[in-house]
Amino acid sequence: MSSAPAPVPTDAIAVIFSARRRDGDAWNYAAAADEMEQLAATQPGYLGIESARGSDGFGITVSYWADDEAALAWRDHPLHAAIRQRGRAMWYDDYRVTVARVTRGYSWARE
Amino acid sequence: MSSAPAPVPTDAIAVIFSARRRDGDAWNYAAAADEMEQLAATQPGYLGIESARGSDGFGITVSYWADDEAALAWRDHPLHAAIRQRGRAMWYDDYRVTVARVTRGYSWARE
Numbered sequence: 163m164s165s166a167p168a169p170v171p172t173d174a175i176a177v178i179f180s181a182r183r184r185d186g187d188a189w190n191y192a193a194a195a196d197e198m199e200q201l202a203a204t205q206p207g208y209l210g211i212e213s214a215r216g217s218d219g220f221g222i223t224v225s226y227w228a229d230d231e232a233a234l235a236w237r238d239h240p241l242h243a244a245i246r247q248r249g250r251a252m253w254y255d256d257y258r259v260t261v262a263r264v265t266r267g268y269s270w271a272r273e
Numbered sequence: 274m275s276s277a278p279a280p281v282p283t284d285a286i287a288v289i290f291s292a293r294r295r296d297g298d299a300w301n302y303a304a305a306a307d308e309m310e311q312l313a314a315t316q317p318g319y320l321g322i323e324s325a326r327g328s329d330g331f332g333i334t335v336s337y338w339a340d341d342e343a344a345l346a347w348r349d350h351p352l353h354a355a356i357r358q359r360g361r362a363m364w365y366d367d368y369r370v371t372v373a374r375v376t377r378g379y380s381w382a383r384e
Contacts, residue, residue: 167291170371176289178335180278180323212291214325214333222325222333224289230376256382260281262373265341271367272295 166271174209174264175227177236181249181257183219191253194245201241207232226264233261277382285320285375286338288347292360292368294330302364305356312352318343337375344372 170176183191199211207228215221227233236242249257281287294302310322318339326332338344347353360368 166367167369169369175376176287176371176373178287178289180325180335212331212333214291214327214331216325216327220323220325222323222335224291224333224335224371226371250381250383254381254383256277256380258278258280258378258380260287260335260337260375260378262287262375264371264373265286267369267371269367269369270361270365272361272365 166269168210169267169269170209170226170264172264172266173229175230175233176262176264177225177227177233178260178262179223179225179257180260181221181223182255183215183221183253184255185219187252194248198242198245201239202236205232205236205239207235230261230263277380279321280378280380281320281337281375283375283377284340286341286344287373287375288336288338288344289371289373290334290336290368291371292332292334293366294326294332294364295366296330298363305359309353309356312350313347316343316347316350318346341372341374 202208202211202225209226209228211223211225213221213223313319313322313336320337320339322334322336324332324334
């Protein structure tokens with residue numbers, strides 16, 4: 163048994179970041195990813211974050227924001243921008259960012 | 274060097290499925306996931322799918338659709354509905370579905 167995750171509210175902003183990792187620098191990468199998740203959680207309008215990465219190096223992180231202003235402020239946060247630059251220099255082969263406005267959501271958990 | 278993934282077009286629909294897997298039945302699960310990815314790719318309005326699952330069992334799959342009609346038709350596809358039922362019976366502890374309309378997107382690849 164588990165409790166269902168909270169559905170993401172309508173009109174929230176989802177920022178979908180999908181990326182292929184390069185090999186190497188794993189410790190610094192993990193530390194930076196952890197730091198960014200913790201920093202994001204302190205930002206205005208933060209609703210949540212979820213992340214999965216497979217053994218093939220492909221990963222998806224989705225962050226959820228109350229509105230587009232909050233998503234843009236996080237994009238423009240100086241520490242986040244600096245880490246992105248490091249990601250391009252060191253950690254990723256390619257990535258894609260998709261910003262979308264939530265129209266509906268639901269969740270389920272085993273009884 | 275790699276080529277950048279195509280940015281997801283504005284007004285496309287992103288369906289974000291995040292789920293915690295239970296242990297067991299791995300072969301059947303993998304076969305069904307593969308079958309669903311292949312079936313989705315034959316549906317009208319299909320734009321693409323991406324998926325990542327970590328060793329902790331938490332995974333995120335995002336499918337992209339030309340419009341909401343296409344996303345709803347995929348939700349209601351009989352084989353997809355049957356597999357979802359099996360997922361609730363066998364494969365997941367909990368999951369969340371978030372449907373969102375794309376407002377902007379971009380991508381990057383190492384030169």
